[in-house]
Amino acid sequence: MDAFYYLVFGGLAAVVAAMELSKTSRDRVATSSPFNAFKNNYLLVYSLMMAGDWLQGPYVYYLYSQYGFDKGDIGRLFIAGFGSSMLFGTIVGSLADKRGRKRACVTYCITYILSCITKHSPEYKVLMVGRILGGISTSLLFSAFESWLVAEHNKRGFDPQWLSVTFAKAIFLGNGLIAIVSGLFANLLADNLGFGPVAPFDAAACCLAIGMAIILSSWSENYGDPSDSKDLITQFKGAAAAIASDEKIALLGAIQSLFEGSMYTFVFLWTPALSPNDEDIPHGFIFATFMVSSMLGSSIASRLMARGTLKVESYMQIVFAISAFTLLLPIISNFLVAPSTAKGGSISFGSCIQLLGFCVFEACVGIFWPSIMKMRSQYIPEEARSTIMNFFRIPLNIFVCIVLYNVNAFPITIMFGMCSIFLFMASVLQRRLMVVAESHKSKPQDWTGLKERDDEAESLNI
Structure with a gap:
């Protein structure tokens, strides 16, 4: 069966390379030199941030087990990470909108570096603090950087269509190539060079420190709503009102939660699904195959989004x-x-049949990320972007915590069936989003105008 793994991996890698090399002018968006410099700077930072995240992934569970903790203890550590992301994510998202997205990105680097440092301690309480810091960092990673990018892109007057170029490249690199390289490098440090399972966390901290230095030296600050009169509660109410008043935003949040909840559940289930009887499978090689599939998906997404006629x-x-x-x-x-x-x-x-299907799913994940980023840039109001994006993560984190807590209570087939139903629901809601967006096309929502009219009405005591 080793030949099967190499055949799948090699075939997918060849397809990705062929798609990238065969791109024509129709598949590319004509851009400017200032935009390319801006894009490359962001991609460098984003790649370093994702490397800091991916380097840790393969050895988190293994490190905890080496410290002598059982499955229940380790499960509680993971739940603490998702729980802190749910509890603190909206707060840090609101602070990013109010105090600055650049500061939030720097905060991500600092909190994640501190989380990496805690991995040197075998004390359960210290590791729990590290998981809480990691959960906060995850919320910032998936909100602050995208919010900074969209605001800075618009502030510099670049064509809105060019955002799709940056999104697609960021996923191709950060969730594809960087993931593969990080996994191999982590394996080199921990196993081949004999530095042990904590070494990848030290490497992650170095990547984050380098990325933070680039942010501090080359990024400008931008904000959501810079009004000092609005406290966090007011920001929460404003974000909740925006979601409740605009069906497109509510649909987008539901779609994101359904897909990402299924995706994170898949992360926990693919190993027992492929080796139900403790079969000897190359976990690292299969992970790399999934990442190549994700790269293929992001390459497909870049072609799709380059066509202005295809929504x-x-x-x-x-x-x-x-x-x-x-x-x-x-x-x-x-x-x-x-x-x-x-x-x-x-x-x-x-299991071979399942593996091929899982590769197709990972390709769908590769298409999903830049596409959902594009839709968020279109529908989420700028003044509360980070806050709303972290609101979307609340049901996601609740769902993942429930799955982790009950992962042994249901058969794997039931869990996969549940995820399949969620994804079908996402398809139905996506259809509804398209219909609503088309119906509002002639009357685009002007958030700036609404805000000005609200301020005027308030001044007149209306």
């Missing part, structure tokens, strides 16, 4: 439907192929 809202319906089918494969394969009961050995034929 993101339209093709994402198909992407969600395909992803829903791929997570049904563990159920389908159990019906079509008799599951093996022999312990150990190599991957089974049914």
Whole structure:
């Protein structure tokens, strides 16, 4: 079966390379030199930030187990990370809008570096503090950087269509190439060079420190609503009102929560799905294959978004439907192929079918990230962007915490079936979002004008 892994990985890598090399002028967006300099600076920083995140991933669980903690203790540490992201994420998002997105990005670097430092301690309480800091960092990673990019892009007067170029490249690099390189480098440090499982965390801290230095030296500050008269509660109410009053924003938040909740559940389930009888599978190699699949998806997304006539809202319906089918494969394969009961050995034929489906799902993930970023840039009001984006993560984190707490309570097929239903619901909601967006096209929402009219009404005591 080793030949099967190399065939899948090599085939996907060849397709990605062919797609990137075969891009024509129709697949590329004509941009300017100032924009390219701005884009490359952001991509460098974003790649370093993602390297700081990806370097830690392969060895978090292993490090905790080496310190002598059992599955229950480790599960509580993971729940603490998602829980802190849920509890503190909206607060740090609001502070980013009010106090500055650049400051929030620097805060991400500092909190994540501190989280990495805690990994040197075998004390459970210290590790718990590290997980809480990591949860806060995750909220900032997935809100502050995108908010800074959109605001700075618009402030410099670049073409709004060019945002899709930056989004696609960021996912191609940060969630694809950087993930693969980081996984291999972490393995080199921890195993080949014998520095142990804490070494990747030290490397992550170095990447974050370098990225922070670039941010401090080359980024300008931007804000959401810089009004000093608005406290956090007022910002929360404003963000909640924006979600409640605009169906497009509410739909976007529901779609994001459904897809990302299914995606994070998949992260926990793919290993037992492919090795139900403790088969000997190359986890690192399969992870790298998934990342190549994600790169393929981001490459496809860049081509799709380069075509002005093709709307993101339209093709994402198909992407969600395909992803829903791929997570049904563990159920389908159990019906079509008799599951093996022999312990150990190599991957089974049914698991090979699932692996191919999982690669397609990861390609859908690669399409999802730049596409959801594009839709967020269109529909989320600038003055509360980080706050609203972290509001979206609240149901996501609740869902993941519930799954982690009950991961052993249900069969894997039930969990995959649940994720498939969620993804189908995302496809239906995406259809609704397209219809609503089309109906409002002739009357675009002018958030600036609304704010000015509200201020005028307030001054007249209306």
